[in-house]
Amino acid sequence: MNQFKNLTIERAHKGLIKKEFSAVELTRFYLDKIKKENKKYNDFISLTEDLALEQARKVDDKIARREKIKPLEGIPIAVKDNILVDGYKCTAGSKILENYIAPYDAAVIEKLKKAGAVILGKTNLDEFAMGSSTENSAFGAVKNPYDTNRVPGGSSGGSAVAVAADHCLGALGSDTGGSVRQPASFCGVVGFKPSYGMVSRCGLIAMASSLDQIGAFGKTVGDTKLIFETIQGKDELDSTTVDSSKFKIRSLKFKNLRIGIPKEYFTEGIDKEVKEKVEKAIKKFGEIGCEIKKVSLSYTDYALAVYYIIMPAEVSANLSRYDGIKYGFSSKSNNLLEHYLETRAKGFGDETRRRIMLGTYVLSAGYQEAYYKKAQRVRALIKKEFEEVFKKVEIILTPTSPTPAFKIGEKKDPLSMYLSDVFTVPASLAGLPAVSVPCGFVQGLPVGLQIIGPQFQDQLVLEVADLYEKSVNN
Amino acid sequence: MISKEQVKHIAKLARIRLNEKEVEKFKRELSSVLDYVEKLKEIDTENVEPISQVTGLENVMREDIPARDKKKERRSKLIKQAPRRKGDYFKVPRILE
Numbered sequence: 001m002n003q004f005k006n007l008t009i010e011r012a013h014k015g016l017i018k019k020e021f022s023a024v025e026l027t028r029f030y031l032d033k034i035k036k037e038n039k040k041y042n043d044f045i046s047l048t049e050d051l052a053l054e055q056a057r058k059v060d061d062k063i064a065r066r067e068k069i070k071p072l073e074g075i076p077i078a079v080k081d082n083i084l085v086d087g088y089k090c091t092a093g094s095k096i097l098e099n100y101i102a103p104y105d106a107a108v109i110e111k112l113k114k115a116g117a118v119i120l121g122k123t124n125l126d127e128f129a130m131g132s133s134t135e136n137s138a139f140g141a142v143k144n145p146y147d148t149n150r151v152p153g154g155s156s157g158g159s160a161v162a163v164a165a166d167h168c169l170g171a172l173g174s175d176t177g178g179s180v181r182q183p184a185s186f187c188g189v190v191g192f193k194p195s196y197g198m199v200s201r202c203g204l205i206a207m208a209s210s211l212d213q214i215g216a217f218g219k220t221v222g223d224t225k226l227i228f229e230t231i232q233g234k235d236e237l238d239s240t241t242v243d244s245s246k247f248k249i250r251s252l253k254f255k256n257l258r259i260g261i262p263k264e265y266f267t268e269g270i271d272k273e274v275k276e277k278v279e280k281a282i283k284k285f286g287e288i289g290c291e292i293k294k295v296s297l298s299y300t301d302y303a304l305a306v307y308y309i310i311m312p313a314e315v316s317a318n319l320s321r322y323d324g325i326k327y328g329f330s331s332k333s334n335n336l337l338e339h340y341l342e343t344r345a346k347g348f349g350d351e352t353r354r355r356i357m358l359g360t361y362v363l364s365a366g367y368q369e370a371y372y373k374k375a376q377r378v379r380a381l382i383k384k385e386f387e388e389v390f391k392k393v394e395i396i397l398t399p400t401s402p403t404p405a406f407k408i409g410e411k412k413d414p415l416s417m418y419l420s421d422v423f424t425v426p427a428s429l430a431g432l433p434a435v436s437v438p439c440g441f442v443q444g445l446p447v448g449l450q451i452i453g454p455q456f457q458d459q460l461v462l463e464v465a466d467l468y469e470k471s472v473n474n
Numbered sequence: 475m476i477s478k479e480q481v482k483h484i485a486k487l488a489r490i491r492l493n494e495k496e497v498e499k500f501k502r503e504l505s506s507v508l509d510y511v512e513k514l515k516e517i518d519t520e521n522v523e524p525i526s527q528v529t530g531l532e533n534v535m536r537e538d539i540p541a542r543d544k545k546k547e548r549r550s551k552l553i554k555q556a557p558r559r560k561g562d563y564f565k566v567p568r569i570l571e
Binding site: 100101103104196197210236239240242299301302304305306308309316320323324325326327328329330333334335336337338339340341342344345348353354356357358360361364371373374375376377378379380381383413414415418429430431455 | 476480481484485487488489490491492500503504506507508510511513514515516517519522523524525526527528529531534536548551552555556557558564566567568569
């Protein structure tokens with residue numbers, strides 16, 4: 001089975017064209033590997049085997065007819081289990097949706113199917129994408145392939161592991177405050193969160209709607225970019241999406257690319273060795289001719305506080321739909337109030353209940369101005385400050401996470417868990433595109449470099465990431 | 475810091491039943507997060523307008539017609555998921571005694 005070793009999407013595509021292997025063989029290789037190793041990592045909740053093989057057969061037929069195939073045709077992809085795939089279970093990692101069957105395809109799944117991608121299965125996640133470690137899943141914690149005593153990050157931990165453990169060639173995740181970038185950093189893969197509005201969320205189970213964005217994981221920047229380009233685009237069923245063809249793409253000349261290093265991301269709380277690795281990566285940009293400039297994002301320290309008001313507020317509204325009446329887990333009670341209390345007490349896990357209650361509190365009468373409105377005002381300041389900095393530089397570099405992967409069970413106190421998102425949340429609040437790319441190891445654990453760009457300059461962010469990847473490989 | 479009574483009140487508003495032990499636990503955990511977000515008070519937001527989203531889009535309209543899937547099939551897929559139903563209706567527990 002050596003022909004499948006260390007494949008990337010690009011290499012697999014060539015292999016399919018040259019008939020080194022068929023799409024069905026490729027798909028079966030990954031399905032078998034997942035079945036063998038899922039006990040160890042728990043990265044998949046379910047497989048969509050019939051669908052995968054059906055898709056693969058179609059591609060093989062095309063190849064047999066000597067038709068040209070597109071770059072994602074026959075490529076096995078994993079999908080986070082909060083994105084709907086028609087006819088298959090979609091649990092969002094929650095007991096309340098344990099038996100929920102998706103009645104339609106999410107917009108991104110429609111696009112992947114149209115592009116000929118093979119959907120292997122649904123990956124594990126923190127319940128409703130709420131968490132930074134993928135320990136909050138009703139279907140058990142996910143393990144980091146670099147050290148199975150450690151977390152893979154979260155909430156898209158299953159997708160990050162699926163790519164890192166070579167259970168697929170790429171994956172979809174969702175990122176609300178860092179849920180693609182932070183697990184990508186912990187698992188040594190590339191994870192991209194597009195600008196808010198670039199990818200339709202139709203068919204993504206909603207968490208915090210002003211922040212949620214679907215993102216992509218890959219082994220390389222090129223693979224990640226390919227998935228992003230396939231799933232992006234305006235969709236009239238998600239009215240927050242924008243027409244990206246309208247944006248002027250800034251032309252790239254690396255020689256005079258100005259790179260901003262915000263000093264607030266390199267102070268207290270960051271692991272010393274992580275800091276060294278990230279600084280080494282920054283130096284690399286200097287060596288290839290970029291101009292490195294010190295900048296300041298003075299509200300960085302407040303971003304997490306803003307996030308932990310706005311996000312739970314939106315969560316409490318979005319999750320009010322789980323009432324045990326239209327679908328999902330349902331109590332047996334014959335009294336309506338009893339029914340609600342029972343359904344939601346038993347159907348939701350601790351972190352979900354915590355965030356619903358926090359959100360209910362900050363939105364409740366008498367507290368809205370002090371918490372919610374205040375947070376919305378500071379959010380405006382954060383967005384404005386990024387815009388100011390992007391007048392002086394084209395791109396911002398930071399660590400993705402202050403530490404490498406932590407131990408399973410290590411962060412028992414919710415607040416200490418929340419703090420692991422401190423470097424990813426600011427870009428989420430401002431709706432900016434950001435990618436995490438691997439930049440080395442600390443004691444055998446991967447470290448990620450975060451590249452943040454101006455709003456809707458998604459291509460620029462990916463090109464800079466590509467530049468870094470190539471300069472490291474050379 | 476929030477009180478046990480406040481936790482019980484929020485839980486009721488959110489339609490989540492808690493036992494006494496959970497009330498104590500969530501009181502502690504919610505308080506620590508609420509203490510943490512207090513730091514926003516340090517920032518002067520006197521003349522700052524709040525934002526609820528970042529794209530600047532406003533009132534995006536579309537024709538009010540059944541979109542994408544015009545088939546009956548999806549309707550039945552949706553209704554079939556109801557834990558309790560009678561024909562094509564959702565069954566809801568009694569509200570008035």
